[in-house]
Each structure stands twice: as C-alpha cells, then as structure tokens.
Amino acid sequence: MIAENMGRIHKIIGFLSIQKILSLWVLSIMSWMVSISPILRSSWSGDDWPSSQAPYWIQWRSGSLKFSEVVLDSIYYTRAWMFGQGRFYPFAYLENRIQFSYLQELWQYKLFQFLLLSVTGLAFSFLIFRLSQSHFLAVGVLFTLSITVQFRTGFDPHLAFSSLLSSMLLKVFIAAIIINSVARTSKSKNSRKYSYLSSLIFFSAMGTYELSFLLFPILLIAFYIGTERIQKNGQKFTILAWIDNALMCMFDKRFRPVLYAWLFYAFFVFGILRSIAKDISGAYVFGLSDKSIPVFLSQLPTGIPFVSFKPEEISTFSLRIFVPMLFLMFILIVVTIQNNIKNLQQDLVKVEKSSRSQLFAICLILNLPAGIVMSLQEIWWDKATVTNSYLGVILNEFAIALLIILCLEQIFNKLYPQRLTL
Amino acid sequence: MRKKLIILILILSYVAAFQINLSRNTLVANQTKFRDFQYNSWKEINLNSNIFDGVRERDFLIGHQVNDAYEYNVATFYKLTGIRLAYIYNTSIIYPNLSECMATIKCVLQNPKSIAILRLSNLNRVKNPTVEDIKKDWVVDNLLSGKVQSSQVWATDLVLMTDGVVFAYNARFSDKSEFAEVDTMTFKAVLITKKAVEFTPKFAGICLHKKSDFESLNKQNYLMSEWVIPEDYFINRIGFNRYVPYTDITLGSC
Numbered sequence: 001m002i003a004e005n006m007g008r009i010h011k012i013i014g015f016l017s018i019q020k021i022l023s024l025w026v027l028s029i030m031s032w033m034v035s036i037s038p039i040l041r042s043s044w045s046g047d048d049w050p051s052s053q054a055p056y057w058i059q060w061r062s063g064s065l066k067f068s069e070v071v072l073d074s075i076y077y078t079r080a081w082m083f084g085q086g087r088f089y090p091f092a093y094l095e096n097r098i099q100f101s102y103l104q105e106l107w108q109y110k111l112f113q114f115l116l117l118s119v120t121g122l123a124f125s126f127l128i129f130r131l132s133q134s135h136f137l138a139v140g141v142l143f144t145l146s147i148t149v150q151f152r153t154g155f156d157p158h159l160a161f162s163s164l165l166s167s168m169l170l171k172v173f174i175a176a177i178i179i180n181s182v183a184r185t186s187k188s189k190n191s192r193k194y195s196y197l198s199s200l201i202f203f204s205a206m207g208t209y210e211l212s213f214l215l216f217p218i219l220l221i222a223f224y225i226g227t228e229r230i231q232k233n234g235q236k237f238t239i240l241a242w243i244d245n246a247l248m249c250m251f252d253k254r255f256r257p258v259l260y261a262w263l264f265y266a267f268f269v270f271g272i273l274r275s276i277a278k279d280i281s282g283a284y285v286f287g288l289s290d291k292s293i294p295v296f297l298s299q300l301p302t303g304i305p306f307v308s309f310k311p312e313e314i315s316t317f318s319l320r321i322f323v324p325m326l327f328l329m330f331i332l333i334v335v336t337i338q339n340n341i342k343n344l345q346q347d348l349v350k351v352e353k354s355s356r357s358q359l360f361a362i363c364l365i366l367n368l369p370a371g372i373v374m375s376l377q378e379i380w381w382d383k384a385t386v387t388n389s390y391l392g393v394i395l396n397e398f399a400i401a402l403l404i405i406l407c408l409e410q411i412f413n414k415l416y417p418q419r420l421t422l
Numbered sequence: 423m424r425k426k427l428i429i430l431i432l433i434l435s436y437v438a439a440f441q442i443n444l445s446r447n448t449l450v451a452n453q454t455k456f457r458d459f460q461y462n463s464w465k466e467i468n469l470n471s472n473i474f475d476g477v478r479e480r481d482f483l484i485g486h487q488v489n490d491a492y493e494y495n496v497a498t499f500y501k502l503t504g505i506r507l508a509y510i511y512n513t514s515i516i517y518p519n520l521s522e523c524m525a526t527i528k529c530v531l532q533n534p535k536s537i538a539i540l541r542l543s544n545l546n547r548v549k550n551p552t553v554e555d556i557k558k559d560w561v562v563d564n565l566l567s568g569k570v571q572s573s574q575v576w577a578t579d580l581v582l583m584t585d586g587v588v589f590a591y592n593a594r595f596s597d598k599s600e601f602a603e604v605d606t607m608t609f610k611a612v613l614i615t616k617k618a619v620e621f622t623p624k625f626a627g628i629c630l631h632k633k634s635d636f637e638s639l640n641k642q643n644y645l646m647s648e649w650v651i652p653e654d655y656f657i658n659r660i661g662f663n664r665y666v667p668y669t670d671i672t673l674g675s676c
Contacts, residue, residue: 034444035440035443035444038448038450038451038452039451041448041451041452042451042455043458044461049457049491049492049493050490053490053493053495053497053498056495056497056498056500056501057495059497060497060500061560061561062558062559063560076547143436146443147436147440151446151447151450151451152450159451159454160454305443306442309446333433415425
C-alpha cells in the first residue's frame with residue numbers, strides 16, 4: 001500500500017512543473033504580504049503605547065538597558081501577573097521587552113510586526129501543505145487569508161499588542177509541523193527529540209497567550225494525519241474510528257511529550273496559579289450565564305471577510321491608489337491560474353476525504369477559542385458584537401481562510417470530476 | 423467555456439474583495455496616528471526647547487496631563503534629556519482631592535515637595551530595601567539616600583489646545599512657601615503647531631507674549647515658538663505677586 005502510494009506521489013510530482021507551482025506560491029505570498037502591508041503605515045496602538053516606553057523605564061530605574069535588566073524586568077511583570085491575576089505568560093513579557101528594547105524606532109518595530117505576521121501566515125500555509133499534500137490548499141489559504149485578515153479600530157492583534165497573537169500562532173503552527181514530521185518518520189532516532197522540541201514550542205505558545213491552550217487538538221490532528229499517512233489501512237473514514245485512532249495517537253509515546261506539556265500547563269495555571277492568585281479582576285473574572293451564549297455566537301463569524309466593516313468606513317475608502325496595482329494583480333492571477341489549471345486538477349486528487357474532514361476540524365478548532373473565552377468573561381457580556389471583538393479574532397481569520405479554500409476546493413472538484421480517473 | 427467563466431468570475435470577485443479589504447486595512451492603520459502629534463511634540467520639546475533649563479537631577483515634575491502609559495513620563499524625559507528626575511507625577515497623585523478643593527471658595531494646597539517625597543514609596547519594587555539596593559534601583563536610591571530633600575519641584579504640562587496646537591510650560595514651585603505656589607520668574611513656555619496659525623496662549627489668566635520662533639529639527643517640520651509673561655504685566659500691575667497659587671493655573675487662548 002505504501003509503495004503504491006509513493007508511486008502515485010512520484011507520478012504527480014513528475015507531472016507538476018516546479019516552476020509553475022512556484023509561480024503560484026510567489027503570487028500567493030505577494031498577495032498575503034501586500035494585504036498586511038498597511039501595518040507599516042500604522043503608529044503605536046493599544047498596549048504598544050505603554051510597552052514601547054518599557055525600555056526607557058528600565059533605563060530610568062536601573063541606569064542601563066543591559067540584556068540582564070531587560071530579562072529582570074520581564075520576570076518582575078511575569079511574577080506580578082502570576083501571583084496577582086493567576087496568569088502565566090513569561091514568553092509574552094520577554095518577547096515584548098526584547099522587541100521594544102532593541103527595536104526602539106517605530107519603523108523598526110512595525111517592520112518586525114509585519115514580518116512576523118507574514119511568517120505566521122506562511123507557517124500556516126506550510127502546515128496545511130504538510131497535512132493535505134495539496135499545493136492548491138496551501139497556496140489558496142494564503143490568498144484567502146489576504147481577505148479575511150481585517151484590522152480593527154478597537155483591540156487589534158495585527159497592529160498592536162507586540163505581535164503577541166502572531167507569535168503565539170507561529171509557535172503553535174511550528175509545533176504542529178514538527179509533530180507531524182515526527183509522526184511521518186516513525187522509526188527515526190531523532191523522533192523523540194523532535195517530539196520534545198514540539199512540546200517545548202507548544203508550551204512556549206501557551207506561555208505566550210492562554211488561547212493556545214485550546215489549540216491542542218491541532219497538534220493532535222497534525223500527529224494523527226502523519227501517522228495515518230504511513231499506516232494506511234484502507235478503512236473508510238468514520239467519526240468513531242477517528243476518535244478511536246485519535247485517542248491512540250494521544251497516548252503514543254512520540255506524542256506524549258506534547259500531552260504532558262498541555263496537562264502540566266493546565267495543572268500549573270488552572271490548578272495552582274488560579275487558586276493562589278490574590279488579585280483576580282477585570283477580564284480574568286470568569287463566569288457563565290445566559291449572556292454568554294450571544295457573546296459566543298457573536299464571535300463565530302468574526303473571520304468572515306468584511307464582517308468588521310462599519311458603513312461609514314466603506315464610504316471613505318480611498319480606492320483609487322490601489323486600482324493600477326490590483327489590475328496588475330488580476331492579470332497575474334489569470335495568467336498564472338491559466339498556466340496551472342492542469343496542475344491544480346492533478347493536485348486536487350491528493351486531498352483525501354479523511355484529511356479534508358480533519359482540515360475542517362482545524363477550522364472549527366481555530367474558530368471556537370475566541371468566542372469560548374469571551375463568553376466566559378463577564379466584562380464582555382452585553383458588549384461583544386461581530387464588530388467589537390478581542391485579540392483572539394485573528395484565530396477566526398485563519399479559520400475562515402481555511403474554510404473558504406476548503407469550500408472552493410469542493411467546487412473545483414465538482415468542476416473537474418476527471419480527477420477521479422487518476 | 424462555462425468553467426473558464428466561473429473561474430474568471432471567482433478571480434474577479436477575489437480581486438475586488440482584496441482591494442476593498444486592503445483599502446479598509448490602510449484606513450484603520452492610518453487611524454492609529456491620531457496621537458503622533460503629541461508624541462512628537464513631547465520629543466521635540468525635550469530635545470529642542472529650553473523650557474526644562476534649570477531642571478536638575480532628582481527634581482520632581484507635576485502635571486495634569488502626565489501619563490505613564492503614554493510618552494509623557496519620567497522615563498522618556500530621561501531618555502531624551504539625560505536628566506534623571508526623581509519622578510514626574512500626575513497632579514492627581516499629589517493632590518487626589520484637587521477638584522473637590524477647587525469647588526470650594528478658599529482652596530489652599532500644601533507645598534507639593536513633602537508629598538512628592540512621600541509618594542516615592544509607591545514606586546518601590548524592592549521589599550525591605552537595603553543600602554546595596556541603592557546602586558541597582560533609582561527609586562530605592564531616592565528613598566534611602568536622602569538626596570531628594572534638596573530637590574526642586576516644578577509645575578509643568580503639555581496640552582493639546584486644538585487639533586495641531588500643543589502648548590507646554592514649566593515653572594518652579596516656591597521652596598519657601600508652605601503652600602503650592604508657582605514662581606512666575608521661572609516660567610518658560612513653548613507652542614508647537616503643525617502649520618502657521620494665529621494662536622496666543624494664556625497662562626493663569628495672563629496673555630503670553632511671543633519671544634521668538636525657532637526651528638524644529640524633526641522631520642515633521644513643526645513650527646515652534648517661545649512664549650513669556652509680558653514685561654508690562656509686571657510693571658503695570660499694582661501689588662503683583664510673582665508667586666501664583668497652583669490652583670490659579672489654567673491654560674487657554676487669548
């Protein structure tokens with residue numbers, strides 16, 4: 001079965017022209033980077049105002065901006081949040097202080113913010129490629145991300161908050177890519193080391209922002225798909241079989257370090273820190289009431305293109321400066337797609353039904369955390385709307401981008417049924 | 423043919439969506455610049471004006487607009503001027519009941535120096551600080567060394583008067599008075615505008631006089647001018663007291 005599969009992959013690779021695929025990748029990366037390039041035009045925003053002052057405070061207090069002082073300052077605030085609010089994000093503070101201490105000019109910080117989000121999008125695209133083996137989905141997700149990523153006037157994770165969410169997502173995606181590789185190279189001596197590496201990166205993601213705690217299933221799916229590729233047993237996809245196999249994967253010795261990291265975080269933060277915290281207030285006061293339901297529901301569609309737009313903003317769009325560039329882009333896409341249409345047809349065959357279901361599951365996993373967390377936070381009851389969201393909204397944007405491209409892939413499958421003959 | 427048409431429509435829709443989203447993201451990104459003028463003005467005042475001449479290390483500054491969360495704070499002051507102050511307090515920290523006091527007929531405020539020294543302990547991060555901590559922590563140094571006893575206290579502010587006009591002043595509190603009184607002889611003020619505008623600032627009911635225009639060295643090419651209390655004000659006013667109660671300090675335009 002494996003040999004047959006490998007033969008098929010070789011056949012497909014042979015068929016695809018690398019240059020043509022490359023042109024699609026280049027175009028999608030360009031599209032993604034252009035779409036988030038307004039970051040470079042923005043100023044300090046949200047928490048970046050006080051955070052950007054941090055290096056000067058360190059200098060004023062300690063007399064210098066030595067690296068040790070930067071680290072000590074981040075430790076001070078990490079401790080304060082741990083024992084005050086019961087929150088644990090040492091990596092967020094460390095990254096925050098390092099960014100603002102060594103990228104003091106606005107343009108330096110904005111360039112970093114732009115590059116980090118760009119790389120996060122690319123990592124997501126690469127993860128989708130690893131899981132689906134489909135250039136169509138991987139390239140497509142970058143195209144769709146370009147229209148689901150929407151900057152917001154309130155709490156915006158793209159323009160502000162020291163790229164906290166980009167950093168967290170990047171770590172989750174890298175951890176998922178690594179654990180997927182571990183699953184695919186079953187007998188390798190290094191697989192254990194890599195699974196520990198994946199668990200460390202995932203733990204650092206949770207130590208960057210708590211939302212990633214809820215993204216654990218993405219790593220499980222990444223591992224599951226990896227093992228599925230080498231243990232293909234020809235079984236028909238069913239939910240029960242999937243759950244059965246997923247549970248087996250969860251306790252697989254190569255996945256266990258990730259599981260332990262997740263459980264340790266849960267025990268440490270929710271078991272210990274929450275119980276000893278002295279000052280829990282504001283957003284970290286959790287509760288559940290009938291008001292939670294509308295809050296949860298209001299956050300589900302936040303990743304849909306244009307959903308955060310306000311009518312008065314639409315009337316003030318300065319479209320004219322973008323028209324020549326977009327005309328060029330239109331021509332480029334048409335030419336590239338025309339040249340690649342056969343390649344895409346061949347590519348679609350590789351997204352198997354089980355992988356597709358799991359990719360839909362990833363959409364769901366990415367789309368739920370923002371709503372879940374906000375619905376439990378009393379300060380958001382009666383306040384959250386589709387246009388009034390919080391930092392987790394970036395997860396919804398990634399989720400909807402993937403969902404759109406998966407739906408488009410289904411449409412392409414209908415348009416080009418000849419793929420079945422392969 | 424039909425398939426090609428569908429693909430073409432999909433691409434067209436995508437490009438339109440991309441264009442609208444990009445425009446809107448640009449719009450939101452530009453909206454974040456609303457505070458840039460104040461931010462740059464604070465930088466400009468520290469680097470290129472003389473209003474903080476006379477301010478020494480370990481002095482205290484007090485202002486209504488001081489905000490540690492934004493750029494107007496002691497840390498950026500140190501970065502920009504090289505002068506390491508004891509602290510820049512928001513007025514509400516020194517006089518928490520100021521608005522209630524102002525509502526009464528006779529509102530008299532205590533000299534801020536002793537309060538400013540007392541409030542230093544709120545900034546301390548070190549539990550049971552020792553002499554060794556003096557070297558490591560400026561706040562501990564000020565708390566334990568006793569050097570702040572000889573510090574001066576200044577009344578200051580940086581206020582956005584209208585869109586594109588920032589007024590900033592600095593004047594020393596009297597050391598001798600037991601009340602919060604500002605010495606007008608030490609008064610220095612500067613006006614920063616984005617473009618040439620007719621604007622005459624008013625300080626404590628006195629219309630100020632423009633002393634000089636000077637060039638801004640920043641990229642934004644703001645216009646800067648130095649303002650003083652007119653000399654004839656001192657000459658013509660019978661019984662003029664050079665010390666103005668802090669409660670009388672209001673800012674406006676003439």
